[in-house]
Amino acid sequence: MIAITAALAAGSLTLTACGSRDDDGKSSSGDKTTVVIGVDAPLTGDLSALGLGIKNSADLAAKTANKKEYVKGVEFKIEALDDQAQPSVGQQNAQKFISDKEVLGVVGPLNSSVSQQMQKPFSDAGLTQVSPANTGTELTQGDGWKTGNSVRPFKTFFRTATTDEIQGAFAAEYLFSKAGKKKVYLIDDQKTYGAGLAASFKANFTKLGGQIVGTDHVNPDDRDFNAVVAKIKKTGADALYYGGEYPAAAPLSQQLKDSGQNIPLMGGDGIYSGEFPKLNKKAEGDLATSVGKPVEDLPSAKEFIANYKTAGYKDAYEAYGGLTYDATWSVIEAVKLAVEGNDGKVPADGRKAVLDAMAKVKFDGVTGTISFDEFGDTTNHMMTAYKVTGGAWKPEYSAAPNVS
Incomplete structure (x- = not known):
């Protein structure tokens, strides 16, 4: 593992109010705190169809939250990195997210093998990770799950996919x-x-x-x-x-x-x-x-499907679109809880506040009711x-x- 400096582990997370940003990173009018949600997925290569669906669905969740002003005083921004479905690249991407003080949560990756290289750095940095696609049971329950001795290895890892x-x-x-x-x-x-x-x-x-x-x-x-x-x-x-x-x-x-x-x-x-x-x-x-059930058959997904089409993404949302939207929204919900518990402002220790809030997150999502058990696993086993x-x-x- 690449060593994480004490400053990064602490997070260096004091966020001052700043102008919201457009896609070029330029400040626009308004007095909002920018909160970045990282997205890690294979955006190129053989698995890019799934990865691009993940990226777009996370982007839609952030844009929807901003449009609704769902968290007062906060502008959400997506930062997507390509892991090429390679564990070593995923580990490098984890370090990039950790070093950006505005990143308060990361959605992804697609591959369980990539996640294995990201979990410890994120845990050391106290940075919340929510995967819409990782199904490897050991990621949340450790290798002992096979013998009935499940122990959660990393408190920062959650998922909307089942095991x-x-x-x-x-x-x-x-x-x-x-x-x-x-x-x-x-x-x-x-x-x-x-x-x-x-x-x-x-x-x-x-x-x-x-x-x-x-x-x-x-x-x-x-x-x-x-x-x-x-x-x-x-x-x-x-x-x-x-x-x-x-x-x-x-x-x-x-x-x-x-x-x-x-x-x-x-x-x-x-x-x-x-x-x-x-x-x-x-x-x-x-x-x-x-x-989950087919997204197209869920009444709870109608708005997501319509909004995705209206947004004009050239790539399909694919198998993990709804799960990604819900994973991203779970981070947004955690930010909302953290802000509401801190007099309407993003806490100075934003990463810790978001992580603490994840256990309380529960909402009606695209794929059904979203909440997490003691291992960080989704409670929806459909x-x-x-x-x-x-x-x-x-x-x-x-x-x-x-x-x-």
């Missing part, structure tokens, strides 16, 4: 009981997210009586999967479960079908992207799970299974699995 423990259980239940698949070949991409999700799926699928007929690991940068596809064919699997993301999942699925195996590939929220069926000419019938039908993801089934 892979819950997602894996839901996927196994759906594939075994709803889709009727009993023999599954299991592959993961060896990254934190993919490996964790595959492990959770395996544990729950076998508990239900399902059979894992083979396992394998692939490189997330690979695009030629003919060797592993040949292995799958020999096992008689009636489904393939993939722990990983859509850039590799799409060609894996297509090569599976090209080999004559008419079985579905199923994955988690990492493959639930509009890019998956675009990259895969034989995606029909493939399955994915994602956090999941949805999707199937590619007619070249696009369509919701099949929603439930909140009971994970003991």
Whole structure:
């Protein structure tokens, strides 16, 4: 880890009233304190479709708060950094956010492996982090969660996405009981997210009586999967479960079908992207799970969807749009609580005040009621299974699995 100076750890957070700023950082009229919400996501590269959806949805939340003057005397500004889905870059970005005294909260990242390199610096600096997409259970409950000994490792980390423990259980239940698949070949991409999700799926699928007929690991940068596809064919699997993301999942699925195996590939929220069926000419019938109910079906999301369209973003809000808006709004709510508890002004120790307020945050968000438990996990455990039908993801089934 890069060392954090005492000054940064303390935050150097005295914020004086200053003019609000436009997109060029220039002061405009008004006597408002600028509060920056950092956003970390892959804005370039293979996963940029998801990352840009995160950036835009956070931007919309900040603009909405400013338009409503939701926190009197405060102008919110988004500062987005590209982590390229690389843990080392994410760690560098964390230091940039920490060194900017106006940053009182950070939304992101997309990848659990990136988050692992950001959590300790943020914790040392007392800077609140809310991820709309990280599902790695250990991020909030430590490695002991697998043996029932969950301990929160970093008090600054929160998320609006649920855990892979819950997602894996839901996927196994759906594939075994709803889709009727009993023999599954299991592959993961060896990254934190993919490996964790595959492990959770395996544990729950076998508990239900399902059979894992083979396992394998692939490189997330690979695009030629003919060797592993040949292995799958020999096992008689009636489904393939993939722990990983859509850039590799799409060609894996297509090569599976090209080999004559008419079985579905199923994955988690990492493959639930509009890019998956675009990259895969034989995606029909493939399955994915994602956090929450479909945003398009939620009455609570109508305003978000309409405002996103009106804002004219050229990129779709994608799988994490609603969760990102809620993650950003949770920081805004915490700032509001901190300001209201300090005679209408941003406290001198703004980061501590925001962090302290996060435990009290509760509001009706885009994806439902938003609040956090003692681990910083969302209290909303709703999941949805999707199937590619007619070249696009369509919701099949929603439930909140009971994970003991």
